[in-house]
Amino acid sequence: MPQPDVRLDRVTKRFGDVVAVDDLSLVVEHGEFFSMLGPSGCGKTTTLRMIGGFEETSEGTIYLGDADVTDLPPFRRDVNTVFQNYALFPHLTIYENVAFGLRRRKIPDGEIRHQVATMLALVELPGYERRRPHQLSGGQQQRIALARALINHPRVLLLDEPLGALDLKLRKQMQIELKRIQTEVGITFIYVTHDQEEAMTMSDRIAVMRHGRIEQLGPPEDLYERPSTDFVAGFLGVSNLIEGEVAGRDDRFAAIRLPDGTVLRAPSASVNGAPRVRVGVRPEKLRVLALTDEASSAANGLNTLDGVILDASYIGVSTQYLVEIASGQRLVVYAQNIETSGAAEAHPDGQRVRLTWRPEHTFVIGAAPMTPSDEQPEGEIHA
Amino acid sequence: MAGWLRQHRGLIPYLFLLPGVLWLLVFFVLPMLAMASVATQEGTLGTGFRQTFNVGVFPEVLDRYAPHFLRSLEYALVVTLLTIGIGFPMAYTIAFRGGRYKNVLLLLVIMPFFTSFVIRTISWKFILADQGFVLGTLKDAGIVDEGFRILATPAAVISGITYNFLPFFVLPMYVALERIDYRLVEAATDLYASRLQAFLRVTLPLSIPGLFAGSLLTFIPAAGDYINAELLGGTRDTQMIGNVVQTLYIVNRDYPHAAAVSLILMVALLVGVVAYRRVLRGQELTV
Incomplete structure (x- = not known):
């Protein structure tokens, strides 16, 4: 097993009275694409800046490989950073921007020329050497920022919301591009973002x-x-959470009883011993059936909940339903429009329906309820 | 009128420029022409001045007042170097380390402007007087010789001008430094530049516009100064070209020579500014 590239050991960062990073331990393996995801103020950027050397730790140790770099300045760390707004040097040409790190390390001119050309080819901007940063579009500047960091072949590349300033379409394109480049150069990436979809991709x-x-x-x-x-x-998408208590468990499934007596099944592995739990299911795992005999027979072996359609909205790839179940709680359902076409074929408002889903798709949360002060994810929610 | 403007939209910018252009025409171009005209006249106040197109006046005053011209340029150069040496670290500290005290510190920089230029210079004369409380105390304590003096030396004049024009350098320098995105410095250190290299390769080149503006705002008035030379110097050896103009004009009433000296100073400064600009041309002045 290769040794990890980055290891944080009980790192804490305080700004005055504010604890930005709280006793954080973390291991990033070699060659990994590792993301830190969270709302603003969650400490992700501070953590990245501590790895880069731009912030000092209040407590704890940071290792690159097996070297303790906690007290080293940025220019003595074998990491490079792609900054949020690129931070390209406006007074230098693209060539000199990309060559900056090599020049500081006294690499011979001929070698620099060769490497800059290779890097500009990698980010698909060959021939841009003579231009200035302000002559480039946002997406192009982003690629140059990447080339300027990668040319140094660091042990780890740190990326601080590098796609934040790009429009949605370009962002999607660059996500694929970044992944391609990371695979190609085989360097460990630590990526900070508040966009759950970006992190998942x-x-x-x-x-x-x-x-x-x-x-x-964990993995996405x-x-x-x-x-x-x-x-x-x-934070990662929409979820339906229903309160209940654990009524029993076997090797595969645990039974969770809801206040109205309905029993749902969930994988045993997801139950951690707390008696009061919340049962969760993602909206796209739910099937909506009109409440007929056919529905009850189809429900064998599945979790089922009966309810009434409150609202149906047709949004092309899917239809979104808001369903009120017996307890009065409202669940969100995304139904793929595989066999239906158009809003006319959706379940009408007020229809009594049965929701079914597979027990394997159920997750269980035993922790304390979410506090209302938490920020919601900034990225939009996709169907 | 409104209808006519609508049809000639392209003229609107020129209309906006009109008041300024008229102002400059009346208060800059006309006096310049008048000055050039006065310089080439001959005569005395008693007999009256006549226009004789005497261009020989220029080499004449240049030759006669060469030491004063040179002294002015020398003092102004030393003053400018001193203001850069003192003002750059000041502006840098306020811009990058000022934090929430930035505005207070800037206020302190311009605070001297709340008192008249002449009053401030006179109070320096008082502070630095041979038996004033600074030198008097030092002499009483036996730290400096009884004959030691600061006033009436080139050092006094240069210090006075430096003190008076420091804010003119610090403010544009601050503005230029403040505009620099600190992440550029971080990016440089991330790319293996030491703090010194990051300063030399990133901060300094990006602050050139402020350095250019600030040093000109110091050098040009410093070269023309006569108050400091008069009040803090006052000897023949500290006379600057400004004192020459003042004496010629107000004491001797020799208007042609005064005008000729002024014109030469102006042309010399103009040539100097253009040359200076060319030296810095290689840098990105527009950043």
């Missing part, structure tokens, strides 16, 4: 952060399919 692993701590860490599908806290469930 590119990352091998994501640390969801909140109040200076890691709320949950783990975080999405099996969030362990309300915050993660709410």
Whole structure:
């Protein structure tokens, strides 16, 4: 097993009385695309800046490989940064911008010329050497910022919301591009973003952060399919959470009884022992059936809840339903429009329906309820 | 009128420029022409001045007052270097380390302007007097010789001018430094530049516009100053070209020579500014 590239050991950062990063420990493996995801003020950027050397730690140790770099200035750390607004040097040409790091390390001119050309080819901007940063579009500046950092072949590349200033279409394109480049150069990326979709698209692993701590860490599908806290469930997409208590469990499934007596099943592994829990299910895992005999027979082995359609909105790829269940709680359902075409074929408002989903798609959260002061994710919610 | 403007929209910018252009025409171009005209006249106050197109007056005064011209340029140069040395760190500290005290510090920089230029210079004369409380105390304590003096030396004049024009350098320098995105400095240190290299490669080149403006705002008035030379100097050895103009004009009533000296100073400064601009041309002045 190769040694990790970055290790944070119980790192804390305080600004006056404010704790920005709180006793954080973290390991990033070699070659990994690692994201730190969270709302603004969660400590993700501060953590990145401490790794880069732009902020001093209040407590704790930072390792690059096996070297303790906690007290080293940025220019003695084998990491490079792509800054949020690119921070290209406005008085230098693109060539001199990209060559900046190599020049400081006294690489011979011929070698610099060769490497700059290679880098500009990698970011698909060959021939831009003589231009100035202000002559480039946002997307192009972003690529130059990437080239300027990558040319130094750092052990780790730090990216601080590098796509934040780009429009949606360009952002999507650059996400794919970034992932391609990362795979091509094989350098460890640590990526900071508040956009859950961006993090999910590119990352091998994501640390969801909140109040200076890691709320949950894992591959994107783990975080999405099996969030362990309300915050993660709410930050990564939409989720329906229903209160209940654990009524029993076997090897595969635990039974959770809702206040109205309905029993739902969830994977045993997701139940951690707390008696009062919340059962969660993602909107796209739910099926909506009109309440007929056919529906009851189709429900075998599935979790079911009966309710009334409050609202149906047709949005092209899917139809969104708001369904009120017996307890009065409202659940969101995204139904793919596979066999339907047009709003006319959707379930009408007021119709009694049965929601069904597979027990495997159920997750259980045992932690304390989410506090209302938490920020919502800034990215839009996609169907 | 409104209808006519609507049809000639392109003229609107020129209309906006009109008051300024008229102002300059009346208060700059006309006096310049008048001055050039006076310079080439001959005569005395008693007999009256006649226009004789005597261009020989220029080499004449240039030759006669060469030491004063040179002294003025020398003092102004030293003053400018001193203001850069003192003012740059000041502006840098306020811009990058001022934090929430920025405005207070800037207020302190311009505070001297709340008192008249002449009054301030006179109070320096009082402070630095041979038996004033600074030198008097030092002499009583035996730290400096009884004969030691500051007033009436070139150092006094240069210090006075430096003190008086420091804010003119600090303010444009501050504005230029303040505009620099600190992340550029971080980016430089991220790319293996030490703090000194980051300063030399990023901060300094990006602050050139402020350095240019600030040093000109110091050098030009410093070269023409006569108050400091008069009040803090006052000897023949500290006379600057401004004192020459003042004496010629107000004491001797020799208007042609006074005008000729003024014109030469102006042309010399203009040539100097253009040359200075060319030196810095290689840098990005527009950033």
